[in-house]
Amino acid sequence: MTIRADLSDGWVLRLAEPDAPAVPATVRAALPIPATVPGTVHTDLLAAGLIPDPYLDRNELTLDWIGRVAWVYERDLPAAGDGPADAVLAFEGLDTVATVSVDGTVLARAENMHRRYEVPVRLPTSGTSRLAVRFDSAWEFGEAERDRIGALPNQYPAPFNFLRKMACNFGWDWGPTLVTAGIWRPVTLIRATGPRISEVRPRVTVEGRRGVATFDVTLAAPAREAIELTATVGEAVATIGMGPGTTSATVTVTVDDPDLWWPRGLGPQPLYAATVRVPGDEWQARIGFRTVRLDTEEDPEGTPFTLIVNGLPVPVRGANWIPDDCFPTRVTPERLHTRIDQAVDAGINLLRIWGGGVYESHEFYAACDERGVLVWQDFLFACAAYPEDERLAAEVDAEARDNVARLMPHPSLVLWNGNNENIWGWFDWDWRDSVGDRTWGLGYYLDVLPRAVRETDPTRPYWPGSPYSGSMERHPNDQDHGPMHVWDVWNTADYTVYRDYRPRFVAEFGWQAPPTWSTLTEALHDDPLTPTSPGMLHHQKATDGNGKLERGLAPHFPVPTDLTDWHFATQLNQARAVGLGIRHYRSLRPRCSGTIVWQLNDCWPVTSWAAVDGQGRKKPMWYALRAAHAERLLTIEPRGDGLALVAVNDTPAAWRGPVTVRRLSFDGAVLAEHRTRFAADRVGAVTMPLPGELTAPAGAEFLVADAESGERALWFFAEDRDLPYQPADLDAQATRDGADVVLTLTARSLVRDLCVFADRIDPAAEADDCLVTLLPGERQTLRVRGVPPGREGELLAGPVLRTANDLVAGG
Incomplete structure (x- = not known):
């Protein structure tokens, strides 16, 4: 037992x-003080009222000392009583440089936040013993290792590349420097009188019409006698014997005609209960039957990067995922479900877990399993050269094998990626002189990690890095080969430059904006609060971030000096930039097989590239994602010297029908019209060049394309600042409908990108749509939840009700 x-x-x-x-x-x-486990030192001190909230104002700067001292977590262990005295302490996560002792006797040392540890312990027959876990400073450990090995290039001035800890704890261009310590995942006391299962690795695939689940089982100690090992998947059962002295076995369960697990939008997500039993112990999980491979076979245009699930190429509409809080123990399963639901509602079918964070909890992957959200998992290396010193290399290998095994049950996990931007750094970030002939991590990405995946879980593909072009003989960010990152646009160019790229796959690109108004004003108390007040600048971690925001805004809108207009304009510009990029890249199918925008979420209140801010509130960018990720998308794109209408179909059924394209004046008059039919194959796209009479405007005009099935695309021939907008002329009515308010909006003029910032009324208030463009005479209803009774009228005017017209024409 x-x-x-x-x-x-x-x-x-x-x-x-x-x-x-x-x-x-x-x-x-x-x-x-009392401590919470799982937890961190910061959250315990905060709960005890001993430190201010590090997310508010510039409090972060006063709390650096926490990560530079050593801490101890203690509790009593129970007596063995009538049970066995020999036991195991199973730590699922120790952050990071830890020493485990009982009554002063050291039992184990750990140096890796990302591994599980089992520590043997002998319980007293009576009374109690004192368990202590000491955490030495990760700062000091990293600095000592850097001194011992020698400094290596790093995008941030911290030693995160010299130890195995969440890198972004040391600060990032969207995150604070809050170096944590603590027992950050559960700890369990295990006592066994018979065989105990220590690990199960399920290799799940499909062979013809059969689902095959092969379980590699490891016992914690050699079997003392012959035992039976039984595996069950659904109603299917297989049993084998294990002889005395054996510690491992493999058992295979076959399921005839299994229901296949599919990515969302392409089919259902059936999950099968799987159980492995030995006498007195069992392991349980839910698995899904599906095949996955990564197509990187060179073609006439270069090297594709296409995920193929159950034989069908998956059009990736993805987002990058960072830790949802600087203190991961605050991310409850309910919060994860909310965030992943927000991803699903934004049309996202893949989340890339970025390499400067953590391997997420089982709850994260289980939520993705249930919703059909694919997971691309980075190994945890980001934006730095990493030493391949023997001490660190041993940790990397153990960490990789541990996490590959831990996450094998989850069908949503479809790709392991070696690192984030490190190979790119070797090529382009002036590393070579400082690295010299020393190692810098390439051995991990080309040898250690792929071997760990191959030997532990050969059912999933591995790719050495993002970006990476398949060979060290090619530039890693070559748009013709593999996944690329497009960051020169945000850093140095206007967002329309996204259209200059024709990538095979885009794994990162993005544009910044501040968080929602309520998140901003809850976190910052500058008086006055301005784009450049001290707190605002502290919560802008990107180098010259505000300068890039304003330089990116100037080609499109007059740059406001008023905070309210600046806040709206920069959020709108972010939404426009990301929407344009996604539509363009999707229109390149089949050459471009997917996009992963940077980023879905934030870890604290900050100006960043996120669609959902640090309080879980949706920025206008989220609504732009939802629109640009439509499974059936119409978009008007430049092609050569003209324009083309592109119909992108991400569904498993063909999309065909009539479409009408009109050239309109700003008062709604039809100046030209073109009708045609289109047919977009399943998971395909079709491009239709538009005739010259539509694409040669004589004045203030724009194009509207409407499919019979309801999809719409717009094209404006000039930037907003150069368009003759009139102040938005709207008939707006607010009607209470139970707990909600229904806004009925009728346009008497062209109204572009209407937004309702309901959180300005109440932080919990939210409208169901945003970035709504209405042609003269058109009507739209919006449902707004969370508005307190008696405040409905505030929805009908600024600063709650805003349009792009306001930023050019006033109103």
């Missing part, structure tokens, strides 16, 4: 060195 006891209660937190000079006297006097 195996008994597992959760050890989440009864912990206290204290200083390892009570006289550490960096610690404020008020904190030192209050310690020890």
